[in-house]
Amino acid sequence: VMTPSLAELASQLVDQWEARAVDVIDGSSSPMPTPVVFSGYCDWLGASNSDRLHAARLAQIWLGESDDWPSSRTPKRLRPLSILALSALIDRQRKKAGSASRIVLPFRLLWHSLSGS
Numbered sequence: 692v693m694t695p696s697l698a699e700l701a702s703q704l705v706d707q708w709e710a711r712a713v714d715v716i717d718g719s720s721s722p723m724p725t726p727v728v729f730s731g732y733c734d735w736l737g738a739s740n741s742d743r744l745h746a747a748r749l750a751q752i753w754l755g756e757s758d759d760w761p762s763s764r765t766p767k768r769l770r771p772l773s774i775l776a777l778s779a780l781i782d783r784q785r786k787k788a789g790s791a792s793r794i795v796l797p798f799r800l801l802w803h804s805l806s807g808s
Contacts, residue, residue, distance in 0.1 A: 700731040726750050729772055736768055745769055749776040755783065765807045777803050 704727045729750040733743050746769055751757040753776040760780065765773040781796045788796065802808065 700727045703727040703731075726754070728775075729753070732772060738768070742766060742769060746772050749773055752776040753779045755779065758783065765803075767807060770804070770807055773807070774800070774804055 707726060729746045730743075732738075733746050736742070738746065745761065745766065748757070748761060749765075749769070749772045752760065753772075758780060760777070777800055781800055785793050785796055
């Protein structure tokens, strides 16, 4: 199996988001497959099945389909994906949070970026 190039993955990601936008306009609610940025990253890593499951869970968070953050520490090799997912989760949380929480939330991302926790 050949690993797709970055340009191919980017093009597939745009295709997925366009299909998702059409679904929203049409009123369909078909689930979006794991974004290629997540699955492609796993392909580049030669990730194990458990890493792929973890990445798929992070993708659900990134897409807004889940707000359930994994209780286990994110493996370091998947940290770039977890930073994307946590960024999206924090953005959603900031919209609902009071002013004091809005100040603290970005520090959660910083801590996670450094520690994986």
